[in-house]
Structure formats: structure tokens, C-alpha cells
Amino acid sequence: MNSSFKLDTHPRRPRPLMSEPPAGYFDQLPGRVMARLPQTQARETATAWRWLAQLSPTLRTGLASVAILGSFAASFWLSGSPPLAPAPMPTAVLDAVPHAELVGYLLSSGTQVENADLAVLTAARPSIANGFLHASAEELTEVLDAQPSDETMYL
Amino acid sequence: MEDHEILRKFQDPASRNLAFNQLVRKYQSKVYWHVRKMVIDHADADDLTQDVFVKVWKHLENFRQDAALFTWIYRIATNECLGFLSSKRRKFLLPLTDVGADLAAKIEADPALAGDEIELKLQRAILRLPDKQRLVFNLRYYDEMPYEQMAEITGTSVGALKASYHHAVKKVEEYVTRSMGD
Known part of the structure; x- marks a missing residue:
């Protein structure tokens, strides 16, 4: 005859007998x-x-x-397209180039530049053409006086 | 570190991670074994224990402290276990007894039980209990938890828990007694 199992008489454990989790x-x-x-x-x-x-x-x-x-x-x-900036005037672009460079370009480009071409420039700034334009103030004044009045008014 | 200190530090974003790390270290063993007793397999218990703490992290900000922190964590762990077993049953279309048999097979393969026939029979008997009754049995028999605390965790009345445990003990004793004659 089997004796009946009683939980109270069985040794109580804090948890069932199970393998422990891995070390660490x-x-x-x-x-x-x-x-x-x-x-x-x-x-x-x-x-x-x-x-x-x-x-x-x-x-x-x-x-x-x-x-x-x-x-x-x-x-x-x-x-929307951005507002168009006003196109710069051609003369404004030229104005930005230093006069000495402009003169240098004209002299080196093979074009014959005469006193008449530079007379106006030297009239505005007498010292600018000192290095290469061998003309006295009187000669330049004569050249300027000889130019037609309708050309000078646009310079 | 005391629970209130952990909770206080958790509210501060600068010390939140540190506080939570302390919380995990404090409760990891209890949560793991609570889960392990329900799912038996270490790999499952490992996954579920992590899931429990991730849920704790997500909801700790809203923890109202109308229950002890440990009771609240136990409740999350309990729900995770029951959900896991339920989904396992649905997934494999297994009846209750087959899930019990699956868990019993796992525990029988555990070398820690080798040679201890009575303990093996006891474990088989426990695993034949329905999930919720097994949970009640584990909390009362192994953890020796007061019924009031069990009531907070399970959301069941103390009277119902006492009755459930009483029936569980009877079932276990009957099964072990019967199997001792085999």
C-alpha cells in the first residue's frame, strides 16, 4: 500500500530543483x-x-x-524665380578697370594709339600717361581743340 | 539602494540610466526565477526577463506608487509569463495538457533533477496545473508570499487565492501519490 504524499512533509525549497543559469x-x-x-x-x-x-x-x-x-x-x-538684378551698364564694367591697365592694353594690342586717343584721358588725369605718352600739355591741348565738338561732349 | 531613492533618481534625466541599472540589479534574480518557474526553459526565461525590464523602463515614469515597486514589477512579470504561455499554446494549437507535457519534458531533461524521483514527480504534478493556478502555487509555496501581496499582483481576491492554492495542493498531492504507485 502506498503512503499518501503530503506537501507539508516534503522538504520545502525556495524554488524547484532546476539548473542554475550560466555563470556570470x-x-x-x-x-x-x-x-x-x-x-x-x-x-x-x-x-x-x-x-x-x-x-x-x-x-x-x-x-x-x-x-x-x-x-x-x-x-x-x-x-518663384528670384527678382532679376539690374544688368550693369557696359561703361560701369569698364569703369571698374584701372586706367593704367586700359592704357597698357591699348598700347600692347598693336593698335596705333595717337595723342588724340589719349588726350582726353590725360586731360582728366595729367599724370596717368607720363610713362609712355611723350607729348607736352600744349600739344595735347591743341589735339583736344582740333577734335569736333560733337565727339568731345560724349567723353 | 532603496526603492524611493531609485524612483527619485529615475525622474532626473541625468541619473535615469544609473537608477534603472540599480533597479535591474536589485530585482533581476527574483524576476528571473519567478519567470523561470513558469516557463522552465532558461532561454525563454532570459528573453522574458529582459522583456519585463524593458516594459518596466517604458512605464516606470507613470508608476503611481500606490503599490510597492516590487509588487508592480512582479505583476508585469506575471502578465508576461501568462501571455507567453498563452501565445505558445495558440501558436502550436496545443491544449493545456500538451503545454504541461512540453514543460515537463524540459524539466525532466534538467540534470539538476536527476535521481530525485519524488522531486521529479512533484514538478510533473505542478506543471499539470492550469497556468494561473500554477502561478498561485509558486507564489505561495516557493516564495511564501502573503495572500494580500498575491492579490495585488494577480488582481484576484484573497479568498479566491486561498481557495485556488488549497485546490492546487490537493491536486499536486493526489498526482504524486498516484504516481508513486506506478
């Missing part, structure tokens, strides 16, 4: 858990957008519509 398991577990946690940045982002979830569906739909219309308006505004 509980030393590594915290690190493995920490590695699985969502990133703090993602958590903060989620928190930052939590207010959106708390809005009513109607309000959320309205907000979405406004956002879409706003993005359309912004893209339309930004896609």
Missing part, C-alpha cells in the same frame, strides 16, 4: 537590458509629440489640413 548571467543581464532600452533621444522626441496624441481627432485633422496648405503655400512662394 546576473552580472551581464543589466548590461543586456540597458542595451535594449529605447534611446533617450527617441524617448524625448516621443514625449515632445505626445501633446499631438492628446488632441481630439477633429482637431488633429484640422491641424493636418493647415500644415498641408501651409506647406503648399510655402513651396509656391519659394519656387
Whole structure:
């Protein structure tokens, strides 16, 4: 005859007889858990957008519509061609070139430059052609006087 | 570190990770064994223990402290275990007894039980209990947890827990007695 089993008489253990987890398991577990946690940045982002979830569906739909219309308006505004800058006048470009360089270019380009060509320039700035224009002030004045008046008025 | 200290530090983003690390170190063994007793297999227990702490991390900010921290963690662990066993049953379309048999096969293969016939029969008997009743049995018999705390964890009344444990003990004793005659 079998005696009946009584739990009270069986030696009580804090847990069933089971093999222990691998050595060092509980030393590594915290690190493995920490590695699985969502990133703090993602958590903060989620928190930052939590207010959106708390809005009513109607309000959320309205907000979405406004956002879409706003993005359309912004893209339309930004896609327009930028205002055209006024084209610089040709003389303005020439004005930016130093006179000495202009004179040097004229002298080296093979073109015969005569006193008449540079008379106006030296009249405005007497020292500019000192290095290469061998003409006295009187000679230049004569050349200028000899030019037709309709040409000089445009210089 | 005391629970209130862990919770206080967890609220501060600068010390949150450190506080949570302390929490895991403090409760990992209890959670692991609570889970292991339910799922038997170490690999499953390992996965579930990690899942439990990840859930604790996600919800600790909203922990209202109307229960002890440990009770709250135990509740999460309990739900994870029951969910795991339930999904396992659904996944393989297994009836309750087959899941018990699967767990029994695992525990029989455990070298720690080799040669201890009575203990083996006891474990087989426990694994034949329905999941929730087995949970009650584990909490009371192995952890010697007060019924009031068990009630907080399981969301069941003290009276119902006492009745459940009483029936569980009877079933276990009957099974072991019967199997001793085999």
C-alpha cells in the first residue's frame, strides 16, 4: 500500500530543483537590458509629440489640413524665380578697370594709339600717361581743340 | 539602494540610466526565477526577463506608487509569463495538457533533477496545473508570499487565492501519490 504524499512533509525549497543559469548571467543581464532600452533621444522626441496624441481627432485633422496648405503655400512662394538684378551698364564694367591697365592694353594690342586717343584721358588725369605718352600739355591741348565738338561732349 | 531613492533618481534625466541599472540589479534574480518557474526553459526565461525590464523602463515614469515597486514589477512579470504561455499554446494549437507535457519534458531533461524521483514527480504534478493556478502555487509555496501581496499582483481576491492554492495542493498531492504507485 502506498503512503499518501503530503506537501507539508516534503522538504520545502525556495524554488524547484532546476539548473542554475550560466555563470556570470546576473552580472551581464543589466548590461543586456540597458542595451535594449529605447534611446533617450527617441524617448524625448516621443514625449515632445505626445501633446499631438492628446488632441481630439477633429482637431488633429484640422491641424493636418493647415500644415498641408501651409506647406503648399510655402513651396509656391519659394519656387518663384528670384527678382532679376539690374544688368550693369557696359561703361560701369569698364569703369571698374584701372586706367593704367586700359592704357597698357591699348598700347600692347598693336593698335596705333595717337595723342588724340589719349588726350582726353590725360586731360582728366595729367599724370596717368607720363610713362609712355611723350607729348607736352600744349600739344595735347591743341589735339583736344582740333577734335569736333560733337565727339568731345560724349567723353 | 532603496526603492524611493531609485524612483527619485529615475525622474532626473541625468541619473535615469544609473537608477534603472540599480533597479535591474536589485530585482533581476527574483524576476528571473519567478519567470523561470513558469516557463522552465532558461532561454525563454532570459528573453522574458529582459522583456519585463524593458516594459518596466517604458512605464516606470507613470508608476503611481500606490503599490510597492516590487509588487508592480512582479505583476508585469506575471502578465508576461501568462501571455507567453498563452501565445505558445495558440501558436502550436496545443491544449493545456500538451503545454504541461512540453514543460515537463524540459524539466525532466534538467540534470539538476536527476535521481530525485519524488522531486521529479512533484514538478510533473505542478506543471499539470492550469497556468494561473500554477502561478498561485509558486507564489505561495516557493516564495511564501502573503495572500494580500498575491492579490495585488494577480488582481484576484484573497479568498479566491486561498481557495485556488488549497485546490492546487490537493491536486499536486493526489498526482504524486498516484504516481508513486506506478
